[in-house]
Structure formats: C-alpha cells, structure tokens
Amino acid sequence: MRLLASLLVAMTTLFPIADPPGLEVRGNATQPVFSLAEAIHESLFVEVAGVDSDADGRADRVAVSVRRPRETRLGLKVATIMTISPYSGGGAPVTMHAVDLDARGEPEGRGQADEGSPGTEPDSYYDDYFLPRGYATVDVRALGTSTSTGCPTVGDAVEAAGAKAVIDWLNGRARAFTRDGRPAEATWSTGKVGMIGVSWDGSIPNNVATTGVEGLETIVPIAGISSWYSYYRANGAVVAPQGYQGEDADVAGRFILTRPDPPKACERILSDMARAQDRETGDYNAFWRARDYVRQADGVRASVFVVQGLNDWNVRPDQATRWWQALRSPKKMWLHQGAHLDPMTLRTSEWLRQLHAWFDRWLYDxxxxxxxxxxxxxxxxxxxxxxxxAWPPPGTQQTRAVLEGPARATYTDQRSRTAEQLVARNPHAALWQSAELAEDFRLAGTPKVTLGAVRPSPYLTALLVDVGKDTRATGSQEPTGENHCFPGGGCYDLFRLETKSSPWKIVSRGWLDTRDQKGTYTWELTPQDHLFKKGHRIALVITSTDRDYTLRHPPGAVVEVSKPTLVLPGSAS
Structure with a gap:
C-alpha cells in the first residue's frame, strides 16, 4: 500500500493534474478568451414535467439548442443566457377577427388574412458577444412551435412551464434527451440563468420570473408584454397592437402553432381561448388575470432590466412602465425614442457595456x-x-393643463379616417389646446382625462398632441451604412432613428368603452416621457372610433362631450 501511494505521488509530480479552466476576469469584467468557432453545439429536448397540453399521454417537451465554450468539456462551469421564442417555426396562416361592426354590434364580413411566414434559425449577437466571455447560450422553442411538442397557450402558466423546465434542467432538476433519445445532463452549468428577448421573446421572461424559479437570476425584457389584457384591451375597449388590427390572443396562438401535424387538443385550446378572451364586453376576467404579470410581480425574485420604445404602438409603453413600477426586485430601465426594436443597433457601445455589466453582476457576482x-x-x-x-423622475408633479376651447363640443363619429387624419379640427373630432408654453414641460408618467358626455358613443378615444413645428423621431430606423462586427462572429448593420419635420405629433392615446358607464368618464392614456418645448401647445383631441386600433361601429353617431380635464405628470424647466 505504501509503495502504491509513493508511485501515485511520483506520477502526480511528474504528470501534474491540470486545474479545470476558468474565466478570465479583468477590471471586474469577463474577458473574450473562449473561441466562438470551437464552441460545442447540442440539440436537445427538455421534458416539461407535469404538463401534457396536447393530451397525448406524455409530458410535453421543448426543443433546445445549446452553445457553450469548448472548455466546458474540461471542467469549466458557465452561466447561461437563455432565449425562448414562439417564432422559431415561423407563423401559420391565420385570419384576423373582423373589426367592422353592424348596428347590433355584430362583425361584418371576414377579418384580414395573414399568409404566415417561414421559420428561421436563431441568430443573435448574444452568442457572438457573450460566449467568448464564458457564457453558454440556450435557445428554446416555445411549446407547440417548431419541433417542440405541446400546444400554444399564449401567456399563461403553461407557456411559462416550458422555459421553467429548461432552467430546472440547468440546475439538475429536470430531464433532457438528445435527438436519438439518450439522457443529457447540464454538468457544465453553474445553475445561474439570465433570460433576454424582444417582443414575445421578451414577454416570456416576465412570465417565468413571476414563478420565482430558483436559478433565474435576471431577465432583460425588451419590448415585452407584462399584461396581455393591456395588450389587447384598454378600459374595456377591444384594441389591437399597431399593424395587427383584428388580432387577439386566439389568433396569436394559431399563428405560432407551427409544430408538424398539430393534434386536436391544440384546436380545443384555441377554440376555448376564443371564447374566454371575450371580445363582446372587453372586460377583464379570469382569462386575462392568468396572463397579468403585473398582478403577480410579488413573485419576482430575479433582477429586471426593462427596455422599451416610447414610439412603440405594438407593445405600448405601459407594458414597461407599469411592470417597472410593480417590481420590488433590483431593476433598471431604458426608454428610447425607437419603436419595436432592440437598442443594440442604435446605441451599440453603451448598450453592450451596460448589458455586459448587468449579466456579469447577476450571473457571475x-x-x-x-x-x-x-x-x-x-x-x-x-x-x-x-x-x-427613478421613473417618473424625482420632481414630477401632477399638473392640470389649462386648455382653451368650447364648454361643449359635438362631432359625428366615422370609421374611415385614422387618428392622424382627425387631429386637425373637423366634424369627426373635438379639440382643445393650451396657450403657447412659456417654458419647456417634460411629461413623465400617465396622463389622465375626465369629461362628461351628454350623447356618448360606444368608444371614446383621447389623443394627446404636441402642437408646434419640430423635427421629431418617428420611431422608425434608417441605416447608417455602417456595421458592427464581433471577432469571429457576425456583423450587424447599424441604424439611426428616422426623424421628420412636422407641425404636430400624437404623443399618447387612450381608449374607453363607455357602454356600461354614464355621465362622467375618467380614463388613463398610455404612459409617456415627452418634452413639450417652449412655444408649443398641448392639445387634446377627443373622438370615438380610432380606425387603426379600436372596433369600428357604424358611422354617423352624433357625439356631444363637455370640455375635458387633462392631468399630466411632469415638470417645467
């Protein structure tokens, strides 16, 4: 025994056992020392224990793509940056709900058809930037989409379960399998996970965070939904995200149902969803409560880095600001002048600096x-x-705008003109406005309108308008002609915000279903951060049908409203 021990010591001296590789950290930041080209790629299925949404008698599985540094084979343990998308399989053909209504409130004709879209493989700068710095990247295909099993359920606990299962697997609490059925373990994982994504890809992290799942340390929702009711409804009014008039939760579910040969169980789920979402009353009910993460914010343990475009009328700013105000965990927020986009291509260096520092802080301590x-x-x-x-920023006060205009105004409702076409005074809208501002006024928060309606219509729409010629961001992007290339990785075109000179701009808008109310109406508009400049006017336009967003009732109703009260959170300078 002594001879064997002596031999082992001698061999260890001659052939020392190498320490497992580790991260390189300088200046309290992970450094890009791992090869992107030599990264390990794995395609797996993770079992979603306890969930059988497609009713086939087996637990659902989500398809997962893993990329990790080659050194994880030698003992390196790394944190994970995870994305989950319902769009990996593209989109199936769908028909929107009809939005033109007859005198009984019944839909006229058929809604607009969407032909669908082809699937794409995940391609993001997360791999290019973070893998060389010692992170694994994991892309997940949501339940019912692409090569995952199960059915889409749009924003509820079942949708969250797919992503939660992957976090459990990264912590040794769930099972995964290779494409040929062999068990796969994440022995290389530290167990710490950060989630990031844009749009629906940014909404699922919000959903998962409310579960408080152990191992989810941080999320970065970019243009993410925090309340599906507020996405498809507003104060009882059925509204649409910009560019998708007639869409609702059931249509979104059908669009992402891209798994091959979907089972009948998925059709039952989507049909039930069409009834439960209730397009007749537009009321907040159990269906929407189950998809309201703001109400569930107390369950969030992860830190949250919120990013939102102030000109995004698809996922409107209230999705970010109300989520931000409800959170009690460590948090950070960017509000930019773009629309529905990732800020990487607009403010590249600063975005990568802050995002890198954020992930290093929460995933590597x-x-x-x-x-x-x-x-x-x-x-x-x-x-x-x-x-x-903070936001709203310190010093913000509730300010009652002094508006000039008639004590009562009458207009005739219509459904053929957009809100932008109604901003000018005309028979289809009422307008009040302030005197020219003596100093700048920064709106930061949620505007609120109160008015009386002697002859109301089923909807009231309020448009907050900045009147004064100026060059303003439109929310769209235009290419700079430059790109940003990552060493060993991809190149990404860079953009700047498009600007346009105009005499006015709709800053915020809000909608109200008046059918169950009488007399005086009070409702909130979309939260906003906007600078009304000295010499400009603050205007409020009241109309009924908002063609691009609301249901469209028959034209011709004569509406009479009293002079409104407009309260704006903000500060003068």
Missing part, C-alpha cells in the same frame, strides 16, 4: 458597478439621453 449607476436611461430626443434614479 462580479462587482461591475452597474448597480451604482443611475437606474433609468431616457432618450428624450434622438441621441439625447438623460439619466435619473
């Missing part, structure tokens, strides 16, 4: 200093950024 920086970055005009410790 490095003292990056990101928590001591201002919590909020707001772009008040293209390229003009301001920071604050």
């Amino acid at each position: 490095l003292d990056t200093g990101i928590e001591t920086e201002p919590a909020v970055d707001v772009e008040t005009a293209p390229g003009q950024w301001h920071t604050s410790s």
